[in-house]
Amino acid sequence: MKKRVLFLCTHNSARSQMAEGLLRKMGGDQLEVFSAGTEEARVHPLAIEAMRETGIDISGQRSKTLDELNGQPFDYVITVCDRANETCPIFPSATERIHWSFDDPSAAIGSDEERLRAFRAVREGIQQRLRMFQIIAAKQ
Numbered sequence: 001m002k003k004r005v006l007f008l009c010t011h012n013s014a015r016s017q018m019a020e021g022l023l024r025k026m027g028g029d030q031l032e033v034f035s036a037g038t039e040e041a042r043v044h045p046l047a048i049e050a051m052r053e054t055g056i057d058i059s060g061q062r063s064k065t066l067d068e069l070n071g072q073p074f075d076y077v078i079t080v081c082d083r084a085n086e087t088c089p090i091f092p093s094a095t096e097r098i099h100w101s102f103d104d105p106s107a108a109i110g111s112d113e114e115r116l117r118a119f120r121a122v123r124e125g126i127q128q129r130l131r132m133f134q135i136i137a138a139k140q
Contacts, residue, residue: 003075003137004032008084012037012063014047014119015080015102019126021051021058026130034074036066038087044106050119076137080126100129 005023009016012035020035027033041063051058078098079085085099102125108118 002030002032004073005034005076005078006069006074007033007035008037008066008077008079009035009081010038010083010104011041011106012039012043012065013041014044014104014106015122015126016084017043017047017058017061017063018051018119018123019078019080019130020061021056022054022123022127023130023133025056026134034064034069034072035061036064036069038066038084040065044119046105046112046116046119049116050123053120054123076133078133098133100126102126 005027007016007019007023016035016037020033023031023033043058043061043063048057048059074095076096076098078100080100080102081104082101085101102122103118105115105118105122108115
C-alpha cells in the first residue's frame, strides 16, 4: 500500500508545490504525494522555473486549499512554513506531522536572477530534507 504524503504551506504557490514535485520524482510509484495551502493562490512562475532546471515540470500543478483534501487520510503531513504549522488542523492519530521551516522565496526582492536564486535555495533545502525523509519513511 502506498504511503500518502501531504505538503502544507500558506499559499500552496512555491515551497509546497516544489516539495510535491520533488517527492513525486524521488518516490516514484511508492508514494502518493499532494500539496495544499491554508489559502489558495497560484503556482509561482519562479517556482516553476526553479523546478524546470532540475528536469521536473510542475507547470501542470495547481494551487489547492486544504478543504479540497478534507477527510482524506495521510500517513505524513509536512508543513513547510511556520504559518501553516501554526494553523495546521488536527489529523487522525495515524498521521505523522512533520514541520520544516523554509523562508518564503516569493518574498525575495531584487532582480529576477536574485529572486530565482531564492527559489533555488529553497528547492535545494527541500531536496535535502526529502532525502532524509525517504530514509526514515522506508524504515517505518
